[in-house]
Amino acid sequence: MNLVEIISVIKDCNSIAILPHVQADGDAWGSCLALGTALKKLNKSVKIISEEIIPRIYNFLPLEDSLIYDENAHYHFDLVIALDTGDTGRLGNRIKVFGSTENTVNIDHHGTNTGFARYNYLDAEAAATGEIVYELINILNVEIDTNMATCLYVAIATDTGCFKFNNTTSKTHEIVSALVKKGVNVAEVAQRVFDSTTKERVMLMGYAINTLELFEEGRLAFISITNEMIKAASAKEEDCDGIVNIGRNIEGVESSVVIREKSQGEYKVNLRSKSYLDVGQVAFKFGGGGHKMAAGCTIKGDMDSVKKSVYEELKRLL
């Protein structure tokens, strides 16, 4: 189904629900808020129904007043649109909302999308669902205002890692050029979305760096995070995210490992590689999974034995 056909479905409906995936990211939030605003401009009755409250880094976005967080929301809608959602499992409890009508649309850029709706528009070439929504809004002939442009900018900037991931295309920059022209405050968005951190996160990063070790002529980087460190930093579990990239970004490092204490005797292992080493294979060996460049597993033992096991596996593949 093409976008013009999707639009004729949308135009025939009056009350519309828009659903981002669970634990919605910048692309899901930005796409839903922009599309919601556009549909309201067409005098549709719109509800954006999210499973969780919008995370703090995105709460500066111009929030649609039709945004609701009730995961048990169950209304009658003429149409339900899932955005950036690869499969129905990613709708969480809101599968009830999705299932409340036959009239469903699924717009997404994930290559793995299962095509679960009545009307599906899938474009795996798009760097973000925000790119598709941008086109949709243009075909709908709704003028994109600064607020909508900011939402779409956040959608695209976050899913491309600030235009650094290899999904970033010429078209990505072309769309962003049009969005910036609508008045997006690029520097403010960047500060809030990409450069904002917390004291706890920084403190934990400091403790983590203190444990950094390089092996095999600097090709393997190991960082260990204990529960004691997390406690000392008053940090949260999620503050460990991204620490594995510190090791990965060091010149000469091929594989980076973060071993994090979960409970007594259980350790979560996060693995990254830079160019050739297949860390997915290593994670798989320990009952975990992932891809060549990013993988993870959970290993029982103590910090030293876990480190040694992972080290031996990586060394074999180096």
Added chain:
Amino acid sequence: MNLVEIISVIKDCNSIAILPHVQADGDAWGSCLALGTALKKLNKSVKIISEEIIPRIYNFLPLEDSLIYDENAHYHFDLVIALDTGDTGRLGNRIKVFGSTENTVNIDHHGTNTGFARYNYLDAEAAATGEIVYELINILNVEIDTNMATCLYVAIATDTGCFKFNNTTSKTHEIVSALVKKGVNVAEVAQRVFDSTTKERVMLMGYAINTLELFEEGRLAFISITNEMIKAASAKEEDCDGIVNIGRNIEGVESSVVIREKSQGEYKVNLRSKSYLDVGQVAFKFGGGGHKMAAGCTIKGDMDSVKKSVYEELKRLL
């Protein structure tokens, strides 16, 4: 003088020197290498003369074989072009090359450019000199190949902080869209230019974070760096760059300070603010300088007394 007139000057000349500024950054290197390649395609004899060897993060760039590092280079050129260079002081020892002919061109985007050449093309609206060089090459009617596109991409991406600074415009993304279409490997460039670090740098960051203190309900962040830390990390002076942003990026922080031991009894103070506090004023008070958002000064004393003095000044303005 407009770009078409600059081009007629260039077209009339055969042997051309291109000069980046001293301590050339990504914009200077990328602009010079792209323009050099374009002029060679027009069968000009081109020398790019740099004061220093290209830094490691840029040495993956397709290097013009006409690149020379001799700061005392003194040849006869029909034309000398300075790129991204605000004033003649920024030409260092190569002022001799620049002064060897009457026929000089100055292409730059710095608002403070002194217009020191015979022919000047200055555009302070351009986010990078790379944007101007892109247009120049288009008007020259030279096809931009992948190598040239990569050079211009690096020029623009670095001077806009990966499209995050407020100099980033709709036109910036429009130009980058065209460059990416020419085959720039966006992810590889990003990894090399933005995400590449060294073990020493990471270690120093860890030591620095260990000293992080927040005051005034988290609105002031202080980090101290001693010579001992730099030594323990085997780090260099330049590895301190950017550490001030760690404090600045913490939610709730308005002003971030890094105090770095220079020699016995002398401390370099680096100041940043996020929205309203004029750190330039603080630096000025201690005999330093800078802008509202970024400033620096050198203060005599010991770490504690320096910290206390700066703290008192910041507190007054908070």
